[in-house]
Amino acid sequence: MNNKRSSLLFQQAKNLIPGGVNSPVRAFKSVGSDPLFIKKASGCTIYDEDDNAFIDYVGSWGPMIVGHCHPDIVAAVNRAMEDGASFGAPTEREIILAEMVIDAVPSIEMVRMVSSGTEATMSAIRLARGYTGRDNILKFSGCYHGHADALLVKAGSGAATFGVPDSPGVPADFAKHTLTAEYNSLESVKTLVANNKDSIACIIVEPVAGNMGTVPPCEGFLEGLREICTNEGIVLIFDEVMSGFRVSYGGAQELYGVTPDMTTLGKIIGGGLPVGAFGGKREIMEKLSPSGGVYQAGTLSGNPLAMSAGIATLNILKQPGFYQALEEKSRLVAEGIAKSAKQAGYPIYSTRVGSMFCAFFTKSEVRDWTSAAACDTKAFAKYFMGMLDEGVYLAPSQFETAFVSAAHTEADIERTITAAARCFKQIV
Numbered sequence: 531m532n533n534k535r536s537s538l539l540f541q542q543a544k545n546l547i548p549g550g551v552n553s554p555v556r557a558f559k560s561v562g563s564d565p566l567f568i569k570k571a572s573g574c575t576i577y578d579e580d581d582n583a584f585i586d587y588v589g590s591w592g593p594m595i596v597g598h599c600h601p602d603i604v605a606a607v608n609r610a611m612e613d614g615a616s617f618g619a620p621t622e623r624e625i626i627l628a629e630m631v632i633d634a635v636p637s638i639e640m641v642r643m644v645s646s647g648t649e650a651t652m653s654a655i656r657l658a659r660g661y662t663g664r665d666n667i668l669k670f671s672g673c674y675h676g677h678a679d680a681l682l683v684k685a686g687s688g689a690a691t692f693g694v695p696d697s698p699g700v701p702a703d704f705a706k707h708t709l710t711a712e713y714n715s716l717e718s719v720k721t722l723v724a725n726n727k728d729s730i731a732c733i734i735v736e737p738v739a740g741n742m743g744t745v746p747p748c749e750g751f752l753e754g755l756r757e758i759c760t761n762e763g764i765v766l767i768f769d770e771v772m773s774g775f776r777v778s779y780g781g782a783q784e785l786y787g788v789t790p791d792m793t794t795l796g797k798i799i800g801g802g803l804p805v806g807a808f809g810g811k812r813e814i815m816e817k818l819s820p821s822g823g824v825y826q827a828g829t830l831s832g833n834p835l836a837m838s839a840g841i842a843t844l845n846i847l848k849q850p851g852f853y854q855a856l857e858e859k860s861r862l863v864a865e866g867i868a869k870s871a872k873q874a875g876y877p878i879y880s881t882r883v884g885s886m887f888c889a890f891f892t893k894s895e896v897r898d899w900t901s902a903a904a905c906d907t908k909a910f911a912k913y914f915m916g917m918l919d920e921g922v923y924l925a926p927s928q929f930e931t932a933f934v935s936a937a938h939t940e941a942d943i944e945r946t947i948t949a950a951a952r953c954f955k956q957i958v
């Protein structure tokens with residue numbers, strides 16, 4: 531594969547931008563390679579600066595559920611641009627998207643827009659603390675909730691890959707209010723709750739973990755969290771920045787029938803533009819400034835371009851049969867890859883929820899961070915490089931989720947499975 535221009539650009543970027551990238555995992559470090567610079571994309575295909583084409587399973591890390599450059603979204607953003615990029619004043623588009631989000635997500639009665647998932651979780655936690663008057667928060671090992679100080683504790687993917695679960699620059703004093711439990715272990719939650727009676731403001735969880743590979747919740751796990759939070763006066767926050775509008779229109783809470791008190795969103799609701807949101811019970815949300823005292827603000831919050839991209843995206847997702855079709859394609863590709871591995875004598879542990887899937891390079895079940903971290907990341911790196919050569923663009927880390935979009939065709943999926951079969955044969 532010719533990657534001359536990508537290499538040249540990476541050399542330039544490294545002088546100007548730390549590590550040459552604006553977000554760590556993009557650097558391909560954990561697969562021991564240099565990143566490709568992307569020129570453009572269309573549907574499920576991305577093109578690098580050397581004009582190589584790839585079937586894309588990264589989808590900008592989740593947002594591109596309808597594929598790249600969907601004509602409805604391009605048109606909506608162009609229209610909004612002509613009206614003006616930003617005013618810092620309320621606009622009707624914010625009401626339209628807020629109403630769509632409230633209609634879709636069971637737990638959300640009111641919603642506040644922000645500009646990233648990080649901002650959404652950070653603000654949701656501040657609000658949960660303000661509402662309960664408690665300081666501690668409980669998160670799960672391997673779950674990622676953005677890069678706010680208190681949340682960079684055992685945070686999966688990026689942080690895990692680089693072996694800095696506690697980043698330098700985070701004062702111990704800021705992290706000391708963060709308690710960490712094991713994903714899928716209600717026992718570990720119960721112990722922490724009992725030892726920190728009446729001091730936990732919120733439990734924040736990815737209802738489908740997507741930042742340590744894809745790890746579905748075990749039966750009863752989310753229900754158990756709901757029960758503990760209700761009994762203990764703890765605010766239950768589902769971080770659906772990834773799973774929201776992804777695993778179903780109403781997110782994981784709709785899929786599993788468990789309603790949290792608050793929800794954070796991002797990725798898909800921005801249609802590829804920078805958006806996050808947090809919402810929940812009216813009683814909690816009304817504590818937010820200016821109706822309440824918990825402060826939160828943003829110059830570009832509710833940005834017209836971002837709102838228009840979000841509205842256009844949700845309008846596509848609402849069409850009848852959208853999620854069934856996506857489910858069927860995702861099943862084909864995830865099962866196809868697992869079967870290829872098995873036939874090559876390299877059984878993997880395959881997980882999938884809707885259009886999120888992961889091939890873990892291990893023979894044992896993956897249900898939490900400890901079992902995910904036991905994967906053969908060297909073998910994964912070989913597989914990743916092999917797939918790239920075959921024209922398939924996967925996330926450059928074992929601990930990430932693959933995303934299928936509505937733009938992937940059966941032919942793309944066939945090609946992906948055939949490519950995987952050849953790659954697995956090479957690594958056994």
Ligand SMILES: *Cc1c(COP(=O)(O)O)cnc(C)c1O
Pocket residue numbers: 645646647648649651674675676677736740741769770771772796797806
């Ligand atoms: C991506 C992600 C975030 C962070 O969102 P950014 O927009 O990258 O700040 C938070 N939580 C989850 C579950 C995510 O997947």
